[in-house]
Amino acid sequence: MTPHDKLFIPGPVEVSEKTLAAFARPVIGHRGEAFKNLYQEIHPRLQELFGTKQPVFLSTSSAWGVMEAAIRNIVRKRVLCCMCGAFSDKWLDVARRCGKQAEPLQVEWGRHIDHAVIDARLASGQFDSVTLIHNETSTGVMNPLPEICCVLAKYPDIALIVDTVSSFSATPISMDALGIDVMLTGSQKALALPPGFSLFSASELAFGRASENENRGYYFDFLEFKKQQSEFMTPSTPSIGHVYALQSKLDEIFAEELENRFARHKRTNALVQDWVQRRGFEFFAEENFRSTTLTCVKNNRGIADARFTPEASPRHRRRLWKN
Numbered sequence: 001m002t003p004h005d006k007l008f009i010p011g012p013v014e015v016s017e018k019t020l021a022a023f024a025r026p027v028i029g030h031r032g033e034a035f036k037n038l039y040q041e042i043h044p045r046l047q048e049l050f051g052t053k054q055p056v057f058l059s060t061s062s063a064w065g066v067m068e069a070a071i072r073n074i075v076r077k078r079v080l081c082c083m084c085g086a087f088s089d090k091w092l093d094v095a096r097r098c099g100k101q102a103e104p105l106q107v108e109w110g111r112h113i114d115h116a117v118i119d120a121r122l123a124s125g126q127f128d129s130v131t132l133i134h135n136e137t138s139t140g141v142m143n144p145l146p147e148i149c150c151v152l153a154k155y156p157d158i159a160l161i162v163d164t165v166s167s168f169s170a171t172p173i174s175m176d177a178l179g180i181d182v183m184l185t186g187s188q189k190a191l192a193l194p195p196g197f198s199l200f201s202a203s204e205l206a207f208g209r210a211s212e213n214e215n216r217g218y219y220f221d222f223l224e225f226k227k228q229q230s231e232f233m234t235p236s237t238p239s240i241g242h243v244y245a246l247q248s249k250l251d252e253i254f255a256e257e258l259e260n261r262f263a264r265h266k267r268t269n270a271l272v273q274d275w276v277q278r279r280g281f282e283f284f285a286e287e288n289f290r291s292t293t294l295t296c297v298k299n300n301r302g303i304a305d306a307r308f309t310p311e312a313s314p315r316h317r318r319r320l321w322k323n
């Protein structure tokens with residue numbers, strides 16, 4: 001592998017040599033049999049990872065493309081944005097820029113979204129959609145998805161849009177069983193693929209909403225994705241290298257087996273949490289709601305920032321740690 005500085009940031013994460021080799025395979029035409037076979041071959045495994053019988057779509061965009069698309073396709077008028085960190089907070093602004101009436105359900109960073117508070121807000125009858133980030137990467141909080149989904153089950157006409165960018169495939173999330181209407185993830189975090197690609201799936205309610213939303217555009221039109229997927233194609237030319245890289249990653253994931261993968265993430269996360277405590281650091285996220293896929297550490301020891309700066313070269317950082 002070309003010598004390079006290994007990435008030690010939340011995302012994009014380090015991409016393995018095996019994945020990069022798949023990513024660099026010769027390009028094929030996206031309307032030909034080879035591409036259709038490729039998409040068809042990976043599709044059942046994608047459905048298993050999403051926990052859905054619905055189609056799973058390949059989007060050549062970063063996660064924000066699909067997050068914005070979900071707003072444009074799904075929200076009728078008013079959306080409640082659950083906000084507990086940098087990514088979830090930004091969704092409010094994105095929804096407003098899409099011309100929707102978006103209202104914040106803001107909690108202090110480091111805290112989780114409480115299902116009872118969602119219930120109280122939805123009881124007002126003002127909202128048709130909710131955005132939620134399952135694993136808030138910026139704070140290390142993993143929101144209690146089953147409890148929140150139980151509340152949403154009381155409101156069958158309200159669409160639930162869930163970002164699983166930094167938890168997908170590392171912990172079980174069953175879209176159909178939980179009643180999630182749009183579930184999305186990006187390529188460059190838990191899946192450890194190169195950045196610039198996303199996966200998503202949508203419920204029947206979501207497709208119904210899309211059909212009512214006239215200003216949903218073309219590039220991210222959920223109905224166009226659905227139509228094309230039925231023949232294992234994408235609306236426009238996808239990043240074909242990403243699809244090969246995804247296939248290679250799925251081979252790894254299913255060779256390891258899902259249960260083992262989930263358990264491994266729990267185990268390695270416990271190692272990190274143990275290190276944090278032994279070194280006298282504190283967690284940024286409140287207890288009982290800490291992510292099992294990443295850890296945010298409070299700099300309560302007041303260590304000079306440069307040691308934590310992701311942009312600093314590993315050599316520079318190692319030197320700083322030694323001193």
Ligand SMILES: *Cc1c(COP(=O)(O)O)cnc(C)c1O
Nearest residue numbers: 062063064087135137165166186
């Ligand atoms: C990284 C991240 C995103 C944004 O992903 P992009 O690929 O930069 O669009 C969104 N949500 C969460 C939870 C993330 O961690």
